[in-house]
Amino acid sequence: MxxxxxxNILDIVENSVKAGAKNIRIEVSAKGNDLKIVIADDGCGMDEEFLSRVTDPFTTTRTTRKVGMGLPLLKMEAEMSGGMFDITSAPGKGTTVKSTFKIDNIDRPPLGDISSTIISLIADLNEGQELVFKFEAFGNEFSLDTSQxxxxxxxxxxxxxxxxxxxxxxxxxxIITENGGVSL
Amino acid sequence: MKSIADIKAIRDKMQSQIIMRDNNTSDEIRVVVGMATCGISAGARPVFNTLIDEVAKRNLSNVKVSRTGCLGMCKLEPIVEVFVPNQEKVTYCKVDAEKARNIIANHIVNGNVCTEYLISGKEL
Structure with a gap:
């Protein structure tokens, strides 16, 4: 974990960067007791066969070793904290990873330093790659678009x-990540 | 509160030094941080951010900080590689924020490799 x-976001978005995505979108939103994280890209995507085993830690596109922990870890964390994990992908169209977490669940890891994650990702964007970050919680909305x-x-x-x-x-x-004793 | 509207002020401030650097790209120093799952879980993000902060604070216009994937020595993460033109690559292991600050001050600014952070035989 x-x-x-x-x-987790930092780790998973690296897949989008490597998949040659031109547009990467990260959405973090909190409504009621649900924290939702969506990572979407328009990269090379995956075929059905690879997609079916992508949350297996022994599935990876890497050649240095045969383990890939990013998606399995996120799935485990979402499910452990009463949430859900879903991934959709199509070759040539891109991939969308959605995960939800119950905010009050004791097993939910904190959101943590999202600003450091976003700038680490921006520093790594290739020529022509753009990133959009949207944040919505406690009545506060913020968005950042690298193209702008x-x-x-x-x-x-x-x-x-x-x-x-x-x-x-x-x-x-x-961004507001803490309000009325509730912390993301 | 900082906003996108202020970005133009940064552009105006930085434009002249960017032009100077573009004319002199051969002396660019690259600092690369391993940031695959192994590096991230070992603490590579604060290392990366500290390097960025230090380079910005010291106005080191010839230094580029970037990230890469797994460097193949997961147990030694966070790993930082320093590429100085015409010198051999230097690989630092088990770097934290304090070590990152020292790497910038001693190696990048003063040219002294931080030998105590290098990979030693016993760690391999």
């Missing part, structure tokens, strides 16, 4: 450390 759900930021920054690159530090602070300041 990873210590924070934001670490790149337009504003041009010709300065989005992966410049000064820019990344600014974006991290901006995300931190604009």
């Amino acid at each position: 990873l210590r924070e759900l934001s670490l 930021i790149k337009r504003e920054l041009d010709p300065v690159r989005i992966d410049e450390p000064t820019v990344l530090v600014y974006l991290k602070d901006m995300i931190k300041e604009n």
Whole structure:
């Protein structure tokens, strides 16, 4: 198990980056007692046969070794905390991973430092790849779109450390992860 | 509160140094952090973020921090590789935020490899 759900997000989105996705979307939302995390991409996708065994820890596209822990860990964490896990994919169309967690479940890992996760991902985007991050909780909404930021920054690159530090602070300041004794 | 509207101010501030660097890309130092599941679970994200923070704080315009996948030595994660032009690659293991700060200060800024963080024979 990873210590924070934001670490799971960091781990899983790497698959989207490697799958050659042009657009990656991360949505984190909390409504009532449900915390929902959606990761969607328009990358190479998976065929039905691979998809059926993708949550098996001994399934991976890696060649260095024969284990792939990212999706199995997220599935286990969702199910352990009274939530659900679902993955849909189609070759050439992309992949969507949805997981829900019961906020008050004692086995649910905390969301953790999502701003650090997002900037770690932005730093790793390839040329032409865009990331959209949407956050909604406790009546607060925030969204960040790298294509918009790149337009504003041009010709300065989005992966410049000064820019990344600014974006991290901006995300931190604009999202609410704790309210009335309830912490995501 | 920080917002996208302020991004243009950063662009204006950074534009001149970017042009200077683009004319001098041959001395770019690359700092690469292993961030597969093994690295992430061992603490690679705070290492990556500390490196970014330090590079920004010190205004090291010739340093690029990036991430990579599994480097094949999971038990030694978090692993940081430093590529300085015309020098051999240096691999640091079991890096944490404090070690990351020292790597920037000693190795990147002052040119002294942090030998105490290198992979030693007993760890392999």
